[in-house]
Amino acid sequence: MKKRLFLALGLFNAFLLLGAAYVVTEVDSATTDLERLLTLHQVEILREHFLIEIKQVQSNLTLMGTPRQRPFQTVVLNTRNMGSMIDTCFDCHHSDEAVARLLDLKSRTLAYQDGLSRVMTIRANTERLVAESDAVFGLGEGLIDATRDMIAMTHAKLAGVTEHSLVRVGRTKHHLFLLVAAGPLLSALLAFAILSGLAGPLRVLLEGTRMLKAGQLDHRVAGLKDEFGELAASFNEMAASLKEQVSRMQRTEQMVVAGELATGLAHEIKNPLAGIKAAMQILGSEANLSQQDREVVSKVAREIVGLEALMKSFLNLTRPAKPQMTEVNVNTLIDTVLAFYARSRLTSPTAAGRVEISQELQPLPNTMADPKQLNQVFLNLVLNAIDAMPQGGTLTARTSFEKGLGIIHVEFWDTGKGISKENIDKIFHPFFTTQAKGTGLGLAISRTLIEQHGGSITGGANPKGGAVFRIRLPVRAPEAGLSV
Numbered sequence: 170m171k172k173r174l175f176l177a178l179g180l181f182n183a184f185l186l187l188g189a190a191y192v193v194t195e196v197d198s199a200t201t202d203l204e205r206l207l208t209l210h211q212v213e214i215l216r217e218h219f220l221i222e223i224k225q226v227q228s229n230l231t232l233m234g235t236p237r238q239r240p241f242q243t244v245v246l247n248t249r250n251m252g253s254m255i256d257t258c259f260d261c262h263h264s265d266e267a268v269a270r271l272l273d274l275k276s277r278t279l280a281y282q283d284g285l286s287r288v289m290t291i292r293a294n295t296e297r298l299v300a301e302s303d304a305v306f307g308l309g310e311g312l313i314d315a316t317r318d319m320i321a322m323t324h325a326k327l328a329g330v331t332e333h334s335l336v337r338v339g340r341t342k343h344h345l346f347l348l349v350a351a352g353p354l355l356s357a358l359l360a361f362a363i364l365s366g367l368a369g370p371l372r373v374l375l376e377g378t379r380m381l382k383a384g385q386l387d388h389r390v391a392g393l394k395d396e397f398g399e400l401a402a403s404f405n406e407m408a409a410s411l412k413e414q415v416s417r418m419q420r421t422e423q424m425v426v427a428g429e430l431a432t433g434l435a436h437e438i439k440n441p442l443a444g445i446k447a448a449m450q451i452l453g454s455e456a457n458l459s460q461q462d463r464e465v466v467s468k469v470a471r472e473i474v475g476l477e478a479l480m481k482s483f484l485n486l487t488r489p490a491k492p493q494m495t496e497v498n499v500n501t502l503i504d505t506v507l508a509f510y511a512r513s514r515l516t517s518p519t520a521a522g523r524v525e526i527s528q529e530l531q532p533l534p535n536t537m538a539d540p541k542q543l544n545q546v547f548l549n550l551v552l553n554a555i556d557a558m559p560q561g562g563t564l565t566a567r568t569s570f571e572k573g574l575g576i577i578h579v580e581f582w583d584t585g586k587g588i589s590k591e592n593i594d595k596i597f598h599p600f601f602t603t604q605a606k607g608t609g610l611g612l613a614i615s616r617t618l619i620e621q622h623g624g625s626i627t628g629g630a631n632p633k634g635g636a637v638f639r640i641r642l643p644v645r646a647p648e649a650g651l652s653v
Contacts (some may be wrong), residue, residue, distance in 0.1 A: 171345065181359050188348045195341040202334040209327040215257060216323060220252040220316045227309040229304060231250060236245070242288070248285055252278060270322070271318065274315050281308045370397035377404055386412035446473045492539035492621050499577055500530045502540060503566050506547040510555070523561030524554075531569045533577055537645040538622055546615040546626075550581045550638050554613065557585025557636065570644075579640040588636045 206394070229244045255271075255278045284305035291298045370393050380388035386408060390401040453466040507526055554564050562584035569578045612628075619626045624642040631637045 177359055177362060181355060184355060185352070188352070190417045192345065192348070195344070199334070199338055199341060202330065202337065206327070206330055206334060209330060213320065213323045213327060215254065215317060216320045219251065220313065222247060222254055223309060223313050223316060226281075227306065228250055228314070230285065230288065230306055230309065233302065240348050244289065245284075245382055248282055252532075267322075270315075274312070274319060275605055277312045277315055277523075278309065281305065281312050284308050285514055290527075291465065349404065357447075363616045370400075374400065375402060377401075377408075386415060407586065446470065449473065490542075492618075494537040494539060497537050497538050498533060499542070499543070499579060500533050500568055502543050503530065503547055503579070504528070506544060506551055507566060509548070510551055523532055524558055525561075525563045527563060527565040529565065529567040531567075533568055533570050534644055536577065536642065538642070539618075542618040542621070546618050546640070547579075547581075549611045549615050554581055554583035554585060554636070557583055557587075562613060562635070574640045577642040579642065579643060580637060582631055582635065582637045583634040584631065584633065587630050587634060 190627060199364075215338060224272065225247050226244070229239045229247060232238050237248070284301065288298065288301050288305050291301060353547050373390055373393060374397070377388060377390040389405045389408065393401040448468050451472045453470065511526060551564065558564070563582075565580075565582040567578075567580040567582070570576070572580060616626050619640060619642070622642055623645075624640060626638060626640045628638045
């Protein structure tokens with residue numbers, strides 16, 4: 170999202186910069202055209218004045234020798250003004266053709282001035298004076314025609330430049346209007362795109378928080394990308410952590426209830442149960458007791474032993490014994506448990522004897538742990554897996570070491586009936602069991618023992634059929650009993 174936002178802003182800024190560059194270029198070009206028009210107008214005005222001076226000199230020449238003859242100083246002044254004005258025309262920049270015309274005009278002007286000088290200096294020879302006057306007058310007329318041609322050329326050029334400038338100014342005006350209209354429109358589109366890109370993911374995240382608030386801790390945010398994807402991942406981790414915390418709180422409450430229940434049962438049942446057990450032992454020792462009654466007494470005694478074991482399991486669940494840490498190797502413990510099972514199945518004719526054992530044990534460092542408690546956990550998982558495969562199957566034990574985190578991973582895979590999705594979160598709850606027999610305390614006690622070691626245990630479905638239980642144990646330094 171951040172990259173797209175920067176890209177959109179970059180394109181918008183580029184549009185603004187290009188638009189500004191275009192405006193500056195067009196304004197500069199229009200200013201140049203206006204300066205050129207101004208110059209052409211000045212040239213036209215200058216040539217008009219030059220034409221007026223020529224006509225004034227021609228008028229002076231025509232009136233010469235008549236009662237309306239102009240004063241000599243006036244004639245000289247007009248002639249000089251005419252000459253200085255043609256020199257002024259060369260101050261502007263002209264094309265080669267214009268320069269050639271100006272040079273021709275200047276030469277004509279000089280010739281005209283020379284002729285005027287001769288006319289004004291001839292006095293005695295009347296015939297020659299008339300001839301010179303006619304000749305000079307003809308030069309003046311030619312000069313007037315040439316000046317008119319120059320004025321016409323300037324006027325045509327001025328008209329062309331004016332028309333071109335007006336067209337260009339009109340086009341520039343339309344472009345400026347378009348830019349002014351496109352700027353807010355583009356800003357609105359950009360704002361809409363940005364808000365749309367933000368509103369959608371924010372709506373999804375808001376819906377996720379509402380779902381969590383409503384207690385749906387299994388809800389997860391999906392389908393978001395970029396920074397919102399990272400935020401969604403953090404949100405999902407938070408939801409998972411919250412679910413775990415809620416689960417732990419519920420489990421703690423259950424443990425408290427179970428502890429109170431176990432304490433009450435132990436107090437209320439233990440003594441009567443001991444009395445019943447003693448009475449059954451005494452009754453069973455009677456010599457005249459029939460065989461049928463003796464079997465009944467023996468069965469009652471066995472049930473009493475089972476009740477005592479159940480009470481002991483209650484107490485172990487709610488008040489587990491403190492781990493007695495010693496240096497152990499997890500691979501060795503697992504090998505011992507599996508060897509015990511292998512020896513026991515040799516003497517058992519049950520169908521479970523067809524379960525194959527597979528070991529994939531990677532080298533592990535020694536760690537500080539309570540071997541009895543870990544053996545209890547591993548044996549419980551092995552027996553549960555065997556019970557889940559009454560028709561036989563494969564039990565796989567795997568271990569590995571995550572050196573970077575200092576974590577030992579232990580996994581037990583079976584190919585039994587597996588765990589349904591709705592039961593995955595319940596399998597570690599006290600008294601929950603999917604077996605036909607059992608108290609449902611084995612996995613709950615196993616989790617308590619693993620957590621006492623600073624680890625965790627989870628259960629799930631085996632993709633190939635069956636169940637898998639995963640244990641994470643932190644490696645504890647043998648010398649200090651601390652995690653490394």
